[in-house]
Amino acid sequence: MRSLAGRGVIAAICPVSEKAGSEKRAGSGAASVRFMFKRVTHTFIYVLDQDQALDFYVGKLGMVVHTDADLGNMRWLTVVVPGQETPQLVLLRPGAPLHDEAVAARVRELVAMGAAGGGLIFETDDCRGTYERLRAAGVQFTQEPTEHFYGTDCALRDPFGNPIRFTQPPEGPVVVPAPEQLRNEA
Numbered sequence: 342m343r344s345l346a347g348r349g350v351i352a353a354i355c356p357v358s359e360k361a362g363s364e365k366r367a368g369s370g371a372a373s374v375r376f377m378f379k380r381v382t383h384t385f386i387y388v389l390d391q392d393q394a395l396d397f398y399v400g401k402l403g404m405v406v407h408t409d410a411d412l413g414n415m416r417w418l419t420v421v422v423p424g425q426e427t428p429q430l431v432l433l434r435p436g437a438p439l440h441d442e443a444v445a446a447r448v449r450e451l452v453a454m455g456a457a458g459g460g461l462i463f464e465t466d467d468c469r470g471t472y473e474r475l476r477a478a479g480v481q482f483t484q485e486p487t488e489h490f491y492g493t494d495c496a497l498r499d500p501f502g503n504p505i506r507f508t509q510p511p512e513g514p515v516v517v518p519a520p521e522q523l524r525n526e527a
Contacts, residue, residue, distance in 0.1 A: 381427070385431045386499075389449060395432070401475065401478050404421060404423070405421060407420060407429050417431070435452070459503050464508055464509075468495060468509035472486050483498060484497075490511075491515050494509070
């Protein structure tokens with residue numbers, strides 16, 4: 342078992358193998374990449390109706406509008422977790438100028454099936470309490486709070502089918518069980 346203390350939920354859910362983590366290639370340029378990027382500032386999720394998305398992400402989940410701008414050919418709409426400037430979640434409607442109508446129609450089909458490739462994982466201090474508050478607000482869940490080695494989490498979908506999870510990390514470091522133990526628990 343390996344400890345992933347301080348590495349976050351994604352590292353716990355999708356750990357890098359010991360071998361891959363220890364191999365280094367000479368001249369890979371990895372050092373220069375470290376200085377190229379400072380942070381992720383935006384991420385995108387497709388929505389079919391931006392006003393309905395605002396009702397859900399702001400009205401139900403408690404996010405706040407960062408930017409709502411009419412750019413002429415599209416509406417640039419972003420929300421953030423209160424008290425944070427980044428990352429901004431862009432609530433993007435499929436269509437011009439990014440897609441022609443044929444592509445936009447296909448993306449809308451994928452969104453409606455929950456297969457558009459987007460998704461979010463939020464961190465919370467109280468998974469069960471957050472679950473109960475959101476259920477009382479009318480949010481429908483696809484998974485109740487469940488204990489995992491990486492913490493307690495649950496799952497829901499936004500009104501468009503995009504998957505959302507929120508996780509309460511465990512006290513102390515995350516310890517990833519051996520692969521055989523994870524297979525036996527599945």
